[in-house]
Amino acid sequence: MRALGLEPYGVRDASTDEIVAVERARSAYDEAADKDHAARAKEPGFVDGRPRVTIAGRIMLLRDNGKLIWLSIRDHSGDVQVAVSQKDVNERSFSLAKATDLGDVLVASGRLMKTRTGEITVWADAVHPGAKCLVVPPAKHEGLEDVEVRYRQRYLDLWVNPETLHVLAMRSKIVSTIRKFMEDRGYLEVETPMLQSLAGGAAARPFVTKMNALDINLFMRIAPELYLKRLLVGGFPKVFEINRNFRNEGLDKQHNPEFTMMEAYHAFGDMETVMELTESAIRAAAEMVFASQGKTGDVSLPFGDWSINYTKPFARRSYADLFQQAYGFPMSNVAQAREVLIAEKPHGGAEWRKAVEGMDDVLVINELFEDKQKGGEAQLDPSVPTFITHYPAAISPLTRPNRENPKIADRADLFIAGMEIAPHYTELNDPDVQEAKFREQLKGIDADKNAEENTFRTMDHDFLRALKVGMPPAGGMGMGIDRLTMILTNQRTIRDVVLFPLMRPEA
Protein backbone atom coordinates (compact mmCIF):
# COMPACT_ATOMS: atom_id res chain seq x y z
CA MET A 1 0.00 0.00 0.00
CA ARG A 2 2.81 2.36 0.79
CA ALA A 3 4.12 1.64 -2.68
CA LEU A 4 0.81 3.04 -3.98
CA GLY A 5 1.30 6.14 -1.85
CA LEU A 6 -1.34 5.05 0.67
CA GLU A 7 -0.94 5.04 4.44
CA PRO A 8 -2.28 1.76 5.91
CA TYR A 9 -2.68 3.03 9.49
CA GLY A 10 -5.07 5.83 10.28
CA VAL A 11 -4.96 8.70 12.75
CA ARG A 12 -7.59 10.59 14.67
CA ASP A 13 -9.02 13.36 12.51
CA ALA A 14 -12.25 15.16 11.80
CA SER A 15 -13.83 12.03 10.34
CA THR A 16 -12.91 9.65 13.17
CA ASP A 17 -14.41 12.05 15.70
CA GLU A 18 -17.75 11.52 13.94
CA ILE A 19 -17.70 7.72 14.15
CA VAL A 20 -20.91 6.19 15.44
CA ALA A 21 -21.75 2.57 16.19
CA VAL A 22 -23.01 0.61 13.20
CA GLU A 23 -26.23 -0.13 15.06
CA ARG A 24 -26.88 3.58 15.53
CA ALA A 25 -25.96 4.39 11.95
CA ARG A 26 -28.44 1.80 10.65
CA SER A 27 -31.24 3.15 12.80
CA ALA A 28 -30.63 6.65 11.41
CA TYR A 29 -31.82 5.54 7.97
CA ASP A 30 -34.57 7.86 6.72
CA GLU A 31 -36.85 6.16 4.23
CA ALA A 32 -38.69 9.31 3.13
CA ALA A 33 -35.46 11.15 2.43
CA ASP A 34 -34.12 8.14 0.54
CA LYS A 35 -37.24 7.95 -1.66
CA ASP A 36 -37.17 11.69 -2.18
CA HIS A 37 -33.55 11.43 -3.29
CA ALA A 38 -34.29 8.53 -5.62
CA ALA A 39 -37.14 10.43 -7.27
CA ARG A 40 -35.77 13.96 -7.46
CA ALA A 41 -31.98 13.79 -7.25
CA LYS A 42 -31.57 15.15 -10.76
CA GLU A 43 -33.83 18.14 -10.29
CA PRO A 44 -31.99 21.45 -10.11
CA GLY A 45 -31.58 22.77 -6.61
CA PHE A 46 -32.38 19.43 -4.97
CA VAL A 47 -31.21 19.17 -1.38
CA ASP A 48 -30.18 15.67 -0.32
CA GLY A 49 -31.92 15.03 3.00
CA ARG A 50 -30.51 11.54 3.63
CA PRO A 51 -28.58 11.35 6.92
CA ARG A 52 -24.81 11.22 6.59
CA VAL A 53 -22.90 8.92 8.97
CA THR A 54 -19.35 7.85 9.65
CA ILE A 55 -18.74 4.29 10.75
CA ALA A 56 -15.63 2.22 11.37
CA GLY A 57 -14.99 -1.49 11.57
CA ARG A 58 -13.47 -4.54 10.04
CA ILE A 59 -14.06 -5.67 6.48
CA MET A 60 -16.00 -8.93 6.68
CA LEU A 61 -16.98 -9.33 3.03
CA LEU A 62 -15.62 -7.68 -0.08
CA ARG A 63 -17.19 -7.56 -3.54
CA ASP A 64 -15.12 -5.54 -5.98
CA ASN A 65 -17.14 -4.87 -9.15
CA GLY A 66 -14.45 -2.77 -10.74
CA LYS A 67 -15.63 0.81 -10.45
CA LEU A 68 -18.03 -0.01 -7.62
CA ILE A 69 -16.88 -1.81 -4.50
CA TRP A 70 -19.21 -3.37 -1.93
CA LEU A 71 -17.92 -3.87 1.59
CA SER A 72 -19.52 -5.40 4.66
CA ILE A 73 -18.14 -3.68 7.73
CA ARG A 74 -18.50 -5.06 11.26
CA ASP A 75 -18.07 -3.26 14.55
CA HIS A 76 -19.04 -4.26 18.09
CA SER A 77 -22.69 -3.50 17.43
CA GLY A 78 -23.27 -5.20 14.10
CA ASP A 79 -22.60 -5.29 10.38
CA VAL A 80 -23.48 -2.79 7.66
CA GLN A 81 -22.89 -2.63 3.94
CA VAL A 82 -20.81 0.16 2.43
CA ALA A 83 -20.62 1.02 -1.26
CA VAL A 84 -17.64 2.88 -2.69
CA SER A 85 -18.29 4.18 -6.19
CA GLN A 86 -15.49 5.66 -8.26
CA LYS A 87 -17.60 8.61 -9.34
CA ASP A 88 -18.65 9.55 -5.79
CA VAL A 89 -15.32 9.56 -3.93
CA ASN A 90 -11.97 11.17 -4.61
CA GLU A 91 -9.13 9.22 -6.13
CA ARG A 92 -7.38 8.72 -2.81
CA SER A 93 -10.48 7.16 -1.19
CA PHE A 94 -11.10 4.96 -4.19
CA SER A 95 -7.50 3.69 -4.30
CA LEU A 96 -7.75 2.92 -0.61
CA ALA A 97 -10.96 0.95 -1.10
CA LYS A 98 -9.31 -0.91 -4.00
CA ALA A 99 -6.32 -1.82 -1.82
CA THR A 100 -8.46 -3.01 1.07
CA ASP A 101 -8.39 -6.66 2.14
CA LEU A 102 -10.64 -8.73 4.36
CA GLY A 103 -9.91 -7.96 7.97
CA ASP A 104 -8.70 -4.39 7.51
CA VAL A 105 -10.15 -1.70 9.75
CA LEU A 106 -11.73 1.01 7.63
CA VAL A 107 -13.47 4.32 8.35
CA ALA A 108 -16.28 5.13 5.91
CA SER A 109 -18.48 8.23 5.63
CA GLY A 110 -21.53 8.61 3.46
CA ARG A 111 -25.28 8.96 3.18
CA LEU A 112 -27.66 6.20 4.18
CA MET A 113 -29.66 4.58 1.38
CA LYS A 114 -31.25 1.28 0.54
CA THR A 115 -30.22 -0.83 -2.40
CA ARG A 116 -32.85 -2.16 -4.72
CA THR A 117 -32.78 -5.42 -2.76
CA GLY A 118 -33.59 -3.46 0.38
CA GLU A 119 -30.30 -3.52 2.24
CA ILE A 120 -29.34 -0.44 4.23
CA THR A 121 -26.08 0.84 2.81
CA VAL A 122 -23.66 3.65 3.52
CA TRP A 123 -23.04 5.17 0.08
CA ALA A 124 -19.53 6.43 0.71
CA ASP A 125 -18.32 9.91 -0.05
CA ALA A 126 -14.98 9.29 1.71
CA VAL A 127 -13.07 6.41 3.24
CA HIS A 128 -10.08 6.60 5.57
CA PRO A 129 -7.65 3.95 6.76
CA GLY A 130 -8.04 2.44 10.22
CA ALA A 131 -5.55 -0.41 10.43
CA LYS A 132 -4.17 -2.98 8.05
CA CYS A 133 -4.75 -6.63 8.93
CA LEU A 134 -1.50 -8.39 8.12
CA VAL A 135 -2.66 -11.90 8.88
CA VAL A 136 -4.96 -13.94 6.71
CA PRO A 137 -8.32 -13.74 8.45
CA PRO A 138 -10.27 -16.85 9.45
CA ALA A 139 -12.83 -18.14 6.98
CA LYS A 140 -15.69 -15.71 6.61
CA HIS A 141 -18.46 -18.27 6.95
CA GLU A 142 -17.14 -21.06 9.09
CA GLY A 143 -15.71 -18.57 11.58
CA LEU A 144 -13.12 -19.65 14.10
CA GLU A 145 -14.09 -22.89 15.78
CA ASP A 146 -10.81 -24.24 17.14
CA VAL A 147 -11.31 -23.67 20.87
CA GLU A 148 -7.60 -23.56 21.53
CA VAL A 149 -7.10 -20.69 19.08
CA ARG A 150 -10.24 -18.98 20.39
CA TYR A 151 -8.80 -18.84 23.92
CA ARG A 152 -5.17 -18.17 23.01
CA GLN A 153 -5.98 -15.52 20.42
CA ARG A 154 -9.07 -14.05 22.00
CA TYR A 155 -8.74 -10.93 19.82
CA LEU A 156 -9.53 -13.09 16.78
CA ASP A 157 -12.40 -14.80 18.57
CA LEU A 158 -13.91 -11.47 19.63
CA TRP A 159 -13.72 -10.14 16.11
CA VAL A 160 -14.91 -13.19 14.20
CA ASN A 161 -17.50 -14.64 16.59
CA PRO A 162 -19.98 -11.95 17.66
CA GLU A 163 -21.38 -14.27 20.34
CA THR A 164 -18.06 -14.16 22.21
CA LEU A 165 -18.04 -10.39 22.33
CA HIS A 166 -21.68 -10.36 23.36
CA VAL A 167 -21.21 -12.80 26.27
CA LEU A 168 -18.13 -11.04 27.59
CA ALA A 169 -19.73 -7.61 27.29
CA MET A 170 -22.73 -9.04 29.16
CA ARG A 171 -20.39 -10.14 31.93
CA SER A 172 -19.30 -6.52 32.37
CA LYS A 173 -22.91 -5.42 32.55
CA ILE A 174 -23.74 -8.10 35.11
CA VAL A 175 -20.87 -6.91 37.32
CA SER A 176 -21.88 -3.29 37.00
CA THR A 177 -25.53 -4.12 37.71
CA ILE A 178 -24.56 -5.94 40.89
CA ARG A 179 -22.14 -3.20 41.93
CA LYS A 180 -24.82 -0.56 41.48
CA PHE A 181 -27.32 -2.72 43.36
CA MET A 182 -24.92 -3.03 46.31
CA GLU A 183 -24.24 0.69 46.36
CA ASP A 184 -27.96 1.42 46.28
CA ARG A 185 -28.33 -0.84 49.30
CA GLY A 186 -25.78 1.25 51.15
CA TYR A 187 -22.80 -1.09 50.93
CA LEU A 188 -19.38 0.48 50.50
CA GLU A 189 -16.97 -1.13 48.06
CA VAL A 190 -13.49 -1.69 49.46
CA GLU A 191 -10.21 -3.23 48.32
CA THR A 192 -8.33 -5.56 50.64
CA PRO A 193 -4.94 -7.24 50.14
CA MET A 194 -4.41 -9.71 47.34
CA LEU A 195 -0.90 -10.39 48.60
CA GLN A 196 -1.21 -11.88 52.06
CA SER A 197 1.32 -13.34 54.42
CA LEU A 198 -1.36 -15.80 55.58
CA ALA A 199 -3.85 -17.10 53.03
CA GLY A 200 -7.02 -17.52 55.06
CA GLY A 201 -10.76 -17.30 54.75
CA ALA A 202 -11.22 -20.55 52.86
CA ALA A 203 -9.77 -24.02 52.64
CA ALA A 204 -7.79 -24.04 49.40
CA ARG A 205 -4.24 -24.34 48.19
CA PRO A 206 -2.75 -20.88 47.53
CA PHE A 207 -0.22 -19.60 45.03
CA VAL A 208 3.05 -18.62 46.65
CA THR A 209 5.18 -15.70 45.56
CA LYS A 210 8.27 -13.97 46.86
CA MET A 211 8.80 -10.38 47.85
CA ASN A 212 12.39 -9.32 47.35
CA ALA A 213 12.49 -6.13 49.41
CA LEU A 214 11.35 -7.79 52.62
CA ASP A 215 12.73 -11.20 51.70
CA ILE A 216 9.48 -12.93 52.62
CA ASN A 217 7.07 -15.34 51.01
CA LEU A 218 3.62 -14.04 50.25
CA PHE A 219 0.45 -15.82 49.23
CA MET A 220 -2.02 -14.73 46.59
CA ARG A 221 -5.28 -14.51 48.46
CA ILE A 222 -7.77 -17.36 48.38
CA ALA A 223 -10.49 -15.15 49.88
CA PRO A 224 -10.87 -11.60 51.24
CA GLU A 225 -13.07 -12.73 54.13
CA LEU A 226 -10.78 -12.20 57.11
CA TYR A 227 -9.87 -8.67 55.99
CA LEU A 228 -13.46 -7.66 55.35
CA LYS A 229 -14.37 -8.83 58.84
CA ARG A 230 -11.56 -6.72 60.27
CA LEU A 231 -13.32 -3.77 58.64
CA LEU A 232 -16.50 -4.57 60.57
CA VAL A 233 -14.39 -4.52 63.74
CA GLY A 234 -13.08 -1.12 62.69
CA GLY A 235 -16.57 0.25 62.24
CA PHE A 236 -17.55 -0.12 58.59
CA PRO A 237 -21.24 -1.07 58.77
CA LYS A 238 -21.77 -2.64 55.31
CA VAL A 239 -18.91 -3.51 52.98
CA PHE A 240 -18.40 -5.50 49.81
CA GLU A 241 -15.57 -6.35 47.45
CA ILE A 242 -15.73 -7.60 43.89
CA ASN A 243 -12.31 -8.88 42.96
CA ARG A 244 -10.08 -11.76 42.04
CA ASN A 245 -9.22 -14.76 44.20
CA PHE A 246 -6.54 -17.27 43.33
CA ARG A 247 -6.59 -20.97 44.10
CA ASN A 248 -3.77 -23.29 43.16
CA GLU A 249 -5.96 -26.18 42.11
CA GLY A 250 -7.15 -27.97 39.01
CA LEU A 251 -8.99 -26.49 36.06
CA ASP A 252 -12.32 -27.70 34.81
CA LYS A 253 -15.62 -26.39 33.52
CA GLN A 254 -16.37 -24.66 36.82
CA HIS A 255 -12.87 -23.73 38.03
CA ASN A 256 -10.32 -21.24 36.72
CA PRO A 257 -7.25 -20.63 38.94
CA GLU A 258 -8.12 -16.95 39.16
CA PHE A 259 -11.77 -16.18 39.55
CA THR A 260 -13.93 -13.27 40.57
CA MET A 261 -15.91 -13.28 43.76
CA MET A 262 -18.12 -10.78 45.49
CA GLU A 263 -18.06 -10.94 49.26
CA ALA A 264 -20.32 -8.75 51.37
CA TYR A 265 -20.66 -8.26 55.13
CA HIS A 266 -23.45 -6.57 56.98
CA ALA A 267 -22.96 -5.54 60.62
CA PHE A 268 -25.99 -6.33 62.77
CA GLY A 269 -27.32 -8.54 60.01
CA ASP A 270 -27.35 -12.31 59.88
CA MET A 271 -27.66 -15.15 57.40
CA GLU A 272 -31.20 -14.14 56.50
CA THR A 273 -30.09 -10.56 55.76
CA VAL A 274 -27.52 -11.64 53.22
CA MET A 275 -29.69 -14.37 51.71
CA GLU A 276 -32.21 -11.71 50.84
CA LEU A 277 -29.37 -9.57 49.52
CA THR A 278 -28.09 -12.31 47.20
CA GLU A 279 -31.56 -13.20 45.98
CA SER A 280 -32.32 -9.58 45.12
CA ALA A 281 -28.92 -8.96 43.53
CA ILE A 282 -29.20 -12.02 41.30
CA ARG A 283 -32.76 -11.10 40.42
CA ALA A 284 -31.59 -7.61 39.42
CA ALA A 285 -28.83 -9.04 37.22
CA ALA A 286 -31.19 -11.59 35.66
CA GLU A 287 -33.75 -8.85 34.95
CA MET A 288 -31.05 -6.80 33.24
CA VAL A 289 -30.01 -9.75 31.03
CA PHE A 290 -33.64 -10.60 30.30
CA ALA A 291 -34.48 -7.02 29.37
CA SER A 292 -31.40 -6.80 27.15
CA GLN A 293 -32.97 -9.59 25.09
CA GLY A 294 -36.02 -7.42 24.61
CA LYS A 295 -38.22 -9.64 26.74
CA THR A 296 -40.78 -8.72 29.36
CA GLY A 297 -42.76 -10.58 32.01
CA ASP A 298 -41.57 -13.32 34.33
CA VAL A 299 -37.81 -13.52 34.14
CA SER A 300 -36.62 -16.93 33.04
CA LEU A 301 -33.32 -17.63 31.33
CA PRO A 302 -32.13 -20.84 29.68
CA PHE A 303 -29.20 -22.83 30.94
CA GLY A 304 -28.57 -25.91 28.83
CA ASP A 305 -31.81 -27.85 28.73
CA TRP A 306 -33.26 -26.02 31.70
CA SER A 307 -35.16 -22.81 32.02
CA ILE A 308 -34.41 -21.06 35.28
CA ASN A 309 -36.96 -18.75 36.81
CA TYR A 310 -35.64 -15.73 38.71
CA THR A 311 -38.91 -14.00 39.46
CA LYS A 312 -40.32 -16.58 41.86
CA PRO A 313 -38.87 -16.64 45.38
CA PHE A 314 -35.83 -18.87 45.65
CA ALA A 315 -36.48 -22.25 47.28
CA ARG A 316 -35.04 -23.61 50.55
CA ARG A 317 -34.12 -27.19 51.42
CA SER A 318 -32.40 -28.38 54.55
CA TYR A 319 -29.20 -30.40 54.47
CA ALA A 320 -30.81 -33.18 56.52
CA ASP A 321 -33.85 -33.42 54.23
CA LEU A 322 -31.70 -33.66 51.14
CA PHE A 323 -29.57 -36.32 52.77
CA GLN A 324 -32.62 -38.34 53.72
CA GLN A 325 -34.04 -37.96 50.21
CA ALA A 326 -30.80 -39.00 48.56
CA TYR A 327 -30.00 -42.04 50.70
CA GLY A 328 -33.32 -43.11 52.18
CA PHE A 329 -32.14 -42.99 55.78
CA PRO A 330 -31.55 -40.11 58.17
CA MET A 331 -28.08 -38.61 58.57
CA SER A 332 -28.28 -39.43 62.26
CA ASN A 333 -27.70 -43.05 61.25
CA VAL A 334 -23.93 -42.63 61.01
CA ALA A 335 -23.20 -46.35 61.13
CA GLN A 336 -25.22 -46.96 58.00
CA ALA A 337 -23.70 -43.89 56.34
CA ARG A 338 -20.25 -45.24 57.06
CA GLU A 339 -21.07 -48.53 55.37
CA VAL A 340 -22.48 -46.75 52.32
CA LEU A 341 -19.32 -44.66 52.03
CA ILE A 342 -17.09 -47.72 52.33
CA ALA A 343 -19.14 -49.44 49.64
CA GLU A 344 -18.67 -46.47 47.29
CA LYS A 345 -15.05 -47.41 46.66
CA PRO A 346 -15.06 -51.17 46.35
CA HIS A 347 -11.54 -51.01 44.92
CA GLY A 348 -10.25 -49.07 47.91
CA GLY A 349 -9.98 -52.30 49.89
CA ALA A 350 -8.94 -52.46 53.49
CA GLU A 351 -7.09 -49.16 53.29
CA TRP A 352 -10.19 -47.25 52.30
CA ARG A 353 -12.27 -49.07 54.92
CA LYS A 354 -9.78 -48.10 57.57
CA ALA A 355 -9.73 -44.47 56.45
CA VAL A 356 -13.50 -44.25 56.56
CA GLU A 357 -13.70 -45.92 59.95
CA GLY A 358 -11.25 -43.34 61.31
CA MET A 359 -13.21 -40.42 59.89
CA ASP A 360 -15.25 -38.06 62.05
CA ASP A 361 -18.98 -38.77 61.88
CA VAL A 362 -19.77 -35.45 60.30
CA LEU A 363 -17.15 -35.93 57.58
CA VAL A 364 -18.62 -39.27 56.64
CA ILE A 365 -22.00 -37.64 56.25
CA ASN A 366 -20.59 -34.73 54.30
CA GLU A 367 -18.63 -36.96 51.92
CA LEU A 368 -21.85 -38.70 51.03
CA PHE A 369 -23.75 -35.44 50.84
CA GLU A 370 -21.28 -33.86 48.44
CA ASP A 371 -21.21 -36.96 46.26
CA LYS A 372 -24.91 -36.48 45.66
CA GLN A 373 -24.62 -32.73 45.44
CA LYS A 374 -22.40 -32.93 42.38
CA GLY A 375 -25.35 -34.25 40.46
CA GLY A 376 -27.41 -31.75 42.44
CA GLU A 377 -30.10 -31.54 39.81
CA ALA A 378 -31.23 -35.00 40.84
CA GLN A 379 -32.42 -33.64 44.16
CA LEU A 380 -33.06 -29.97 43.59
CA ASP A 381 -35.44 -28.55 41.03
CA PRO A 382 -32.95 -27.12 38.50
CA SER A 383 -35.41 -24.48 37.35
CA VAL A 384 -35.57 -22.91 40.81
CA PRO A 385 -32.52 -21.36 42.51
CA THR A 386 -32.34 -23.11 45.87
CA PHE A 387 -30.69 -22.40 49.20
CA ILE A 388 -29.43 -25.44 51.07
CA THR A 389 -29.75 -24.67 54.78
CA HIS A 390 -28.93 -26.20 58.17
CA TYR A 391 -25.38 -27.36 57.48
CA PRO A 392 -23.60 -29.28 60.26
CA ALA A 393 -21.50 -26.90 62.32
CA ALA A 394 -18.41 -29.09 62.18
CA ILE A 395 -17.82 -28.51 58.48
CA SER A 396 -18.21 -24.73 58.72
CA PRO A 397 -15.24 -23.48 60.73
CA LEU A 398 -15.87 -19.76 60.35
CA THR A 399 -19.60 -19.87 60.90
CA ARG A 400 -21.48 -19.18 64.06
CA PRO A 401 -23.30 -22.23 65.43
CA ASN A 402 -27.04 -21.81 65.73
CA ARG A 403 -28.09 -20.48 69.14
CA GLU A 404 -30.80 -23.11 69.62
CA ASN A 405 -28.89 -26.05 68.13
CA PRO A 406 -25.10 -25.68 68.25
CA LYS A 407 -24.58 -28.70 65.97
CA ILE A 408 -26.16 -26.74 63.13
CA ALA A 409 -24.29 -23.90 61.43
CA ASP A 410 -26.04 -20.72 60.47
CA ARG A 411 -25.07 -21.24 56.87
CA ALA A 412 -27.02 -21.43 53.60
CA ASP A 413 -25.57 -22.27 50.17
CA LEU A 414 -27.29 -21.09 47.03
CA PHE A 415 -27.34 -23.60 44.18
CA ILE A 416 -28.49 -22.84 40.66
CA ALA A 417 -28.52 -25.52 37.96
CA GLY A 418 -26.48 -27.85 40.11
CA MET A 419 -23.73 -25.27 40.63
CA GLU A 420 -22.75 -23.75 43.93
CA ILE A 421 -23.14 -20.02 43.46
CA ALA A 422 -22.99 -18.41 46.89
CA PRO A 423 -22.66 -19.40 50.55
CA HIS A 424 -24.23 -17.26 53.29
CA TYR A 425 -23.33 -17.16 56.95
CA THR A 426 -24.21 -15.71 60.25
CA GLU A 427 -20.62 -14.91 61.03
CA LEU A 428 -18.81 -16.19 64.08
CA ASN A 429 -17.67 -13.30 66.25
CA ASP A 430 -16.70 -15.02 69.49
CA PRO A 431 -12.87 -15.09 69.52
CA ASP A 432 -12.70 -18.07 71.88
CA VAL A 433 -14.98 -20.20 69.71
CA GLN A 434 -13.11 -19.03 66.61
CA GLU A 435 -9.77 -20.00 68.10
CA ALA A 436 -11.09 -23.42 69.06
CA LYS A 437 -12.35 -23.94 65.53
CA PHE A 438 -9.02 -22.87 64.04
CA ARG A 439 -7.28 -25.41 66.26
CA GLU A 440 -9.71 -28.12 65.32
CA GLN A 441 -9.08 -27.39 61.64
CA LEU A 442 -5.34 -27.45 62.25
CA LYS A 443 -5.46 -30.93 63.68
CA GLY A 444 -5.72 -32.21 60.13
CA ILE A 445 -9.32 -33.14 59.71
CA ASP A 446 -8.55 -35.27 56.70
CA ALA A 447 -6.11 -38.06 57.40
CA ASP A 448 -5.29 -38.48 53.72
CA LYS A 449 -4.50 -34.83 53.01
CA ASN A 450 -0.86 -34.37 52.21
CA ALA A 451 1.63 -32.34 54.21
CA GLU A 452 1.93 -29.56 51.67
CA GLU A 453 -1.72 -28.74 52.03
CA ASN A 454 -1.46 -28.54 55.78
CA THR A 455 1.33 -25.98 55.70
CA PHE A 456 -1.07 -23.17 54.87
CA ARG A 457 -3.61 -24.05 57.51
CA THR A 458 -2.02 -21.70 59.92
CA MET A 459 -3.48 -19.86 62.87
CA ASP A 460 -4.30 -16.24 62.07
CA HIS A 461 -3.42 -14.58 65.38
CA ASP A 462 -4.10 -11.07 64.16
CA PHE A 463 -7.59 -12.05 63.10
CA LEU A 464 -8.24 -13.48 66.56
CA ARG A 465 -6.86 -10.27 68.05
CA ALA A 466 -9.33 -8.32 65.91
CA LEU A 467 -12.22 -10.46 67.15
CA LYS A 468 -11.11 -9.76 70.69
CA VAL A 469 -11.53 -6.07 69.97
CA GLY A 470 -15.11 -7.00 69.19
CA MET A 471 -16.85 -7.66 65.89
CA PRO A 472 -20.53 -6.84 65.78
CA PRO A 473 -22.83 -9.70 64.87
CA ALA A 474 -22.92 -9.90 61.09
CA GLY A 475 -24.20 -11.67 58.04
CA GLY A 476 -21.75 -12.45 55.26
CA MET A 477 -21.93 -13.90 51.77
CA GLY A 478 -19.64 -14.72 48.85
CA MET A 479 -20.83 -15.01 45.28
CA GLY A 480 -18.97 -16.57 42.36
CA ILE A 481 -19.29 -13.97 39.63
CA ASP A 482 -17.94 -16.25 36.91
CA ARG A 483 -20.44 -18.99 37.67
CA LEU A 484 -23.29 -16.51 37.95
CA THR A 485 -22.32 -15.15 34.53
CA MET A 486 -22.29 -18.69 33.13
CA ILE A 487 -25.82 -19.27 34.33
CA LEU A 488 -27.17 -15.92 33.18
CA THR A 489 -25.54 -16.14 29.73
CA ASN A 490 -26.04 -19.87 29.17
CA GLN A 491 -22.36 -20.78 28.88
CA ARG A 492 -21.40 -24.25 30.02
CA THR A 493 -17.71 -23.62 30.66
CA ILE A 494 -16.14 -20.95 32.84
CA ARG A 495 -13.58 -20.24 30.12
CA ASP A 496 -16.32 -18.81 27.94
CA VAL A 497 -17.06 -16.10 30.50
CA VAL A 498 -13.40 -15.21 31.18
CA LEU A 499 -11.69 -12.92 28.65
CA PHE A 500 -8.33 -14.63 28.92
CA PRO A 501 -8.63 -18.05 30.56
CA LEU A 502 -5.45 -19.67 31.78
CA MET A 503 -3.70 -21.78 29.14
CA ARG A 504 -0.51 -23.75 29.23
CA PRO A 505 2.17 -21.56 27.56
CA GLU A 506 2.75 -22.28 23.91
CA ALA A 507 5.92 -24.24 23.16
Place this chain on the structure above:
RNA sequence: GAGGGCGUAGCUCAGUCGGUAGAGCAACGGACUUUUAAUCCGUGGGUCGUGGGUUCGAGUCCCACCGCCCUCACCA
Protein backbone atom coordinates in the same frame (compact mmCIF):
# COMPACT_ATOMS: atom_id res chain seq x y z
C1' G B 1 -3.14 -37.81 38.42
C1' A B 2 -6.14 -42.00 35.31
C1' G B 3 -8.85 -43.32 30.91
C1' G B 4 -10.68 -41.89 26.06
C1' G B 5 -10.61 -38.63 21.68
C1' C B 6 -8.34 -35.08 18.45
C1' G B 7 -3.94 -32.52 15.85
C1' U B 8 -3.55 -32.49 7.44
C1' A B 9 -2.85 -25.30 3.51
C1' G B 10 -4.41 -18.87 6.78
C1' C B 11 -9.79 -20.90 8.03
C1' U B 12 -13.43 -25.13 7.67
C1' C B 13 -12.57 -30.01 6.40
C1' A B 14 -11.75 -34.76 2.99
C1' G B 15 -7.84 -38.33 2.51
C1' U B 16 -10.42 -45.74 0.96
C1' C B 17 -6.52 -51.61 2.01
C1' G B 18 0.15 -48.63 3.66
C1' G B 19 1.42 -46.86 -2.85
C1' U B 20 2.86 -39.38 -6.34
C1' A B 21 -0.97 -34.43 -0.63
C1' G B 22 -6.86 -32.90 -1.90
C1' A B 23 -11.54 -29.48 -1.90
C1' G B 24 -14.15 -24.90 -0.70
C1' C B 25 -13.16 -20.24 1.09
C1' A B 26 -8.87 -16.96 1.85
C1' A B 27 -4.15 -15.19 -0.71
C1' C B 28 -1.66 -13.36 -5.45
C1' G B 29 -2.38 -11.33 -10.97
C1' G B 30 -6.36 -9.73 -14.32
C1' A B 31 -11.82 -8.25 -15.94
C1' C B 32 -16.33 -6.02 -14.23
C1' U B 33 -20.66 0.62 -11.47
C1' U B 34 -26.49 -2.23 -7.56
C1' U B 35 -23.44 -6.71 -5.31
C1' U B 36 -25.62 -10.00 -1.13
C1' A B 37 -21.12 -16.42 0.63
C1' A B 38 -20.97 -11.47 -6.23
C1' U B 39 -19.21 -13.61 -10.81
C1' C B 40 -15.49 -14.86 -14.59
C1' C B 41 -10.12 -16.02 -16.34
C1' G B 42 -5.26 -17.23 -14.45
C1' U B 43 -1.31 -18.36 -10.42
C1' G B 44 1.05 -19.83 -6.05
C1' G B 45 0.43 -22.38 -1.34
C1' G B 46 2.09 -28.42 3.08
C1' U B 47 8.16 -30.12 8.49
C1' C B 48 0.40 -34.09 7.54
C1' G B 49 1.85 -31.47 16.02
C1' U B 50 7.38 -33.24 17.27
C1' G B 51 10.87 -37.28 17.46
C1' G B 52 11.86 -42.33 16.77
C1' G B 53 10.45 -47.34 14.85
C1' U B 54 8.27 -51.17 11.34
C1' U B 55 8.25 -51.36 5.89
C1' C B 56 10.76 -51.50 -0.75
C1' G B 57 7.34 -47.48 0.57
C1' A B 58 3.97 -44.18 6.40
C1' G B 59 -0.77 -38.57 6.67
C1' U B 60 -2.33 -43.87 7.32
C1' C B 61 0.63 -49.08 11.47
C1' C B 62 3.71 -49.11 16.42
C1' C B 63 6.31 -46.29 20.57
C1' A B 64 7.55 -41.79 23.16
C1' C B 65 6.79 -36.69 23.78
C1' C B 66 3.96 -31.81 23.11
C1' G B 67 -0.78 -29.24 22.89
C1' C B 68 -6.10 -29.15 23.09
C1' C B 69 -10.98 -31.41 24.23
C1' C B 70 -14.15 -34.96 27.07
C1' U B 71 -15.02 -38.17 31.42
C1' C B 72 -13.29 -39.31 36.20
C1' A B 73 -10.15 -37.98 40.41
C1' C B 74 -8.58 -33.51 43.14
C1' C B 75 -11.14 -28.94 44.59
C1' A B 76 -15.61 -24.80 50.26
